[in-house]
Amino acid sequence: MNDAIPDSSIPAVTLVFSGDLLDFFKDSGGSSYVYHYPLLRRASIKDIVESLGIPHTEIGRLSYNRKELDFSFVPAGSERLLVEPLSPLYPPTRPSTLRPESLNEIRFLVDVNVGKLVRLLRMAGLDATAALENQSIKAIAADGATDGRILLSRNRDLLKLRSVVFGRLIRSQDPTRQFIEVSHLFNLPSLYHPFSRCMACNGVLHPVDKADILDRLEPLTIRYYHRFHQCGSCGRLYWRGSHHDHMVRTFGFTEPEE
Secondary structure: OEOOOOOOOOOEEEEEEEHHHHHHOOOOOOOEEEEEEEOOOOOOHHHHHHHOOOOHHHEEEEEEOOEEEOOOOOOOOOOEEEEEEOOOOOOOOOOOOOOOOOOOOOOEEEOHHHOHHHHHHHHOOOOEEEOOOOOOHHHHHHHHHHHOOEEEEOOHHHHHOOOOOOEEEOOOOOHHHHHHHHHHHOOOHHHOOOOOEOOOOOOEEEEEOHHHOHHHOOHHHHHHOOOEEEEOOOOOEEEOOHHHHHHHHHHOOOOOOO
């Protein structure tokens, strides 16, 4: 806890962090973390929080004396601000003080540093596109804003860009844990439509008659599998194989009724 008494000659704002925002402070403990921030210059609360290494995308609510604040608030000194994390209580589809323009639907843009996550999201039937290799952070942010997508990344500088409204700094390095993290944060289980999207291109899958694709199947596939789906965008074929069984075991997914 940064609980040192600030120099009385320098105005300071007291920030009280809670929830998973404590991930950003190595010496945090308990249910909150108090930080006394000296106001050496005029700065918005967005700039102040991000100077501590926390992208604004991680904040779900800011308040002072029970009044909600937006990111443009400029502390004068002596305030005690509550900084709450983004959580299922603040869904992107609901307008809030911090994000008055909500999303119409939950869709994702996945950065290359969490690239394996995109396939898991698609396997769950969620709309997820992938950032391009060597794409600049400004270009990635612009794509996310243009398409109305939630940006998932481990790049703090990317998520600090003002043009990024909705995002998540992914904590885990394990793809399965990343999926669980995102699923919980954005309450995704109600949106699952497993095995309905192409893992390669994000296109929508449709049932296809086996007789129409026999020339594309291996002999053993023809012998043991009878139900097939095809991507409406790239034409890739899918059937109930090892990837299906893995997802069923790991996440409890079931194949949708047709």
